[in-house]
Amino acid sequence: MITPARPRPRRRRPGQFHAGLGIVCGVLLIAVLAPHLSPHGYADQDLLRSLQPPAWVKGGDWVYPLGTDRLGRDLLSRLMHGARVSIAVALLSVGLGGGLGTVLGLSAGYFGRWLDRIISRLIDVQLSFPPVFIAIAVMAALGQSLIKLIVVLALVTWVQYARIARANTMSMREREFVLAARALGADESRVLLRHVLPSILPPLLVVAAINMSSVILAEAALSFLGLGIQPPTPAWGSMVSEGRSVQSLAWWNTVFPGMAIAILVIGANLLGDGLQRER
Amino acid sequence: MGRFLVQRLVHLVWVLLAVSIFVFLLIHLSGDPIHLLTPLDAKPEDVERVRRLYGLDQPIPVQYLRFLRNALRGDLGESFRYQRPAFELVMQRLPATALLALVTLGLTIVVGIPVGLWLGARAGHAADWVISLVTFVFISLPSFWLGVLLILLFADRLRVLPASGFESPVYLVLPCLTLSVYTTGLITRLVRADVLEVLRQDFIRTARAKGVGERMVLARHALRNALISTVTVLGLQLGNLLGGSVVVESVFAWPGVGWLMLQGIQTRDLPLVRAVVLVVGSVFVLINLVVDVLYLYLDPRIRYDHTR
Numbered sequence: 001m002i003t004p005a006r007p008r009p010r011r012r013r014p015g016q017f018h019a020g021l022g023i024v025c026g027v028l029l030i031a032v033l034a035p036h037l038s039p040h041g042y043a044d045q046d047l048l049r050s051l052q053p054p055a056w057v058k059g060g061d062w063v064y065p066l067g068t069d070r071l072g073r074d075l076l077s078r079l080m081h082g083a084r085v086s087i088a089v090a091l092l093s094v095g096l097g098g099g100l101g102t103v104l105g106l107s108a109g110y111f112g113r114w115l116d117r118i119i120s121r122l123i124d125v126q127l128s129f130p131p132v133f134i135a136i137a138v139m140a141a142l143g144q145s146l147i148k149l150i151v152v153l154a155l156v157t158w159v160q161y162a163r164i165a166r167a168n169t170m171s172m173r174e175r176e177f178v179l180a181a182r183a184l185g186a187d188e189s190r191v192l193l194r195h196v197l198p199s200i201l202p203p204l205l206v207v208a209a210i211n212m213s214s215v216i217l218a219e220a221a222l223s224f225l226g227l228g229i230q231p232p233t234p235a236w237g238s239m240v241s242e243g244r245s246v247q248s249l250a251w252w253n254t255v256f257p258g259m260a261i262a263i264l265v266i267g268a269n270l271l272g273d274g275l276q277r278e279r
Numbered sequence: 280m281g282r283f284l285v286q287r288l289v290h291l292v293w294v295l296l297a298v299s300i301f302v303f304l305l306i307h308l309s310g311d312p313i314h315l316l317t318p319l320d321a322k323p324e325d326v327e328r329v330r331r332l333y334g335l336d337q338p339i340p341v342q343y344l345r346f347l348r349n350a351l352r353g354d355l356g357e358s359f360r361y362q363r364p365a366f367e368l369v370m371q372r373l374p375a376t377a378l379l380a381l382v383t384l385g386l387t388i389v390v391g392i393p394v395g396l397w398l399g400a401r402a403g404h405a406a407d408w409v410i411s412l413v414t415f416v417f418i419s420l421p422s423f424w425l426g427v428l429l430i431l432l433f434a435d436r437l438r439v440l441p442a443s444g445f446e447s448p449v450y451l452v453l454p455c456l457t458l459s460v461y462t463t464g465l466i467t468r469l470v471r472a473d474v475l476e477v478l479r480q481d482f483i484r485t486a487r488a489k490g491v492g493e494r495m496v497l498a499r500h501a502l503r504n505a506l507i508s509t510v511t512v513l514g515l516q517l518g519n520l521l522g523g524s525v526v527v528e529s530v531f532a533w534p535g536v537g538w539l540m541l542q543g544i545q546t547r548d549l550p551l552v553r554a555v556v557l558v559v560g561s562v563f564v565l566i567n568l569v570v571d572v573l574y575l576y577l578d579p580r581i582r583y584d585h586t587r
Contacts, residue, residue, distance in 0.1 A: 121293070130519050133559060133560075134556075136525055136544075137552065140544040140552060141306070142308050217421055220423075221421065221422070224423045224526065226545075244427060247427065258421060258424030262416070266415070266416065266419040
């Protein structure tokens with residue numbers, strides 16, 4: 001059966017997707033190259049020059065372009081290294097959560113019956129929990145490390161992918177091309193991986209892009225509360241919290257790390273929004 | 280309708296059971312809970328006595344059933360730090376958090392819905408472009424950072440607003456502002472998108488063709504349709520505000536459940552943390568139920584009696 005191509009009203013803002021991609025890739029590049037790009041080590045202390053203001057403010061110079069913190073550590077270098085945490089957590093927990101959610105949603109939607117019952121129930125239950133709140137509780141009980149943070153964030157977000165994957169798989173299951181593949185004798189795993197999975201992937205990528213911004217924000221919030229990345233590893237969230245103790249003396253300690261988070265999240269949101277419109 | 284309610288209530292029981300299991304296991308995630316109750320240098324026979332005293336020598340399922348029985352009676356153990364029933368402590372702090380959440384929600388509705396409606400009707404204009412950009416930034420700001428900046432500006436520099444605590448309504452301004460930036464940005468964008476979608480529908484063209492005024496088209500048709508998804512998102516946001524304000528409460532030292540939980544975490548006061556998670560989790564679940572029922576009321580097309 002041939003369905004005629006129907007012109008669809010498009011609200012395209014081509015700049016959006018690319019701007020988002022540019023920002024996220026820029027931060028990714030900084031994260032990867034941080035050891036080579038940063039003018040100082042992230043833990044190098046210069047106690048004689050603690051709380052030095054940014055270069056363009058009176059009293060600052062270009063040795064420390066964005067100023068220094070309480071221990072005389074270069075803020076710019078710490079921000080560059082902090083990008084590594086945000087990017088690592090964003091990519092890995094989105095990948096892990098997305099992978100888990102896709103596998104569960106796909107199997108529930110495709111095989112149906114008791115498997116679907118169990119997974120649907122799991123989805124319902126997980127949806128009834130406020131994700132960030134649960135992440136805070138679990139991180140507090142488990143203790144903190146990068147790996148735990150990534151796993152916990154994946155475990156509170158998998159459900160968003162599972163829902164979409166399940167619903168789309170159910171609608172794909174009876175489509176002609178899937179039935180044709182089965183009629184030709186393809187076994188279940190081939191049908192699932194080669195025919196169903198590729199066709200449900202685009203909406204999942206949109207979910208992943210949108211989800212990335214909330215994962216970055218969640219990581220920042222957890223690190224701010226002291227439940228995420230632990231010092232001396234610099235993370236943007238914990239840098240804001242460290243900066244609070246000197247914020248009336250040195251605004252740059254709180255302003256810049258927060259700005260870095262906001263820029264990355266804006267990038268991720270642009271990416272997600274742009275991807276959604278493209279479809 | 281009746282069948283739907285019964286379904287939701289059954290679901291509610293399931294979810295509350297899951298919440299209770301999660302909360303119960305939370306204390307075991309951090310290792311053997313006995314270490315929280317006894318000093319490191321305690322004599323082995325003392326440790327065993329404490330273990331028996333708290334029933335920690337029983338199998339896990341037995342411990343869970345005992346926990347559930349006590350929880351149903353409102354007994355969630357004593358806070359290590361305050362030496363008082365944890366449930367009571369949480370209930371004492373709940374009003375402050377609820378106040379914060381409701382004022383924020385009110386602010387969001389009062390600003391977000393009219394602005395979203397206005398933007399949707401003027402899509403493509405310069406004002407729409409600028410405000411859409413602003414709302415985009417709003418949903419991308421980390422709330423704790425925004426709170427810190429607002430304190431820096433209004434409390435440290437200008438000295439016009441108090442930074443922390445809760446003594447009079449003025450103390451509500453900064454935390455509510457911080458929380459409502461995200462929710463307002465979200466709702467404005469949502470309403471705008473919904474209005475845009477609805478205005479393209481055939482029934483709007485029919486209404487206009489009949490000579491219905493533009494104002495009436497917006498108020499009667501666009502708004503009502505936009506409200507359906509708005510209610511869902513607002514409900515979810517209310518739940519998130521009740522729980523997720525942990526961060527903002529800690530920035531402003533707001534005496535609510537979020538800050539209580541954080542203090543509990545810092546002092547390893549697990550019964551207290553457990554009580555907060557149980558209460559907030561249950562409230563979240565109940566709000567979801569209310570939202571589902573509201574949804575049904577707002578959109579008569581949804582019947583929820585899909586037979587499978």
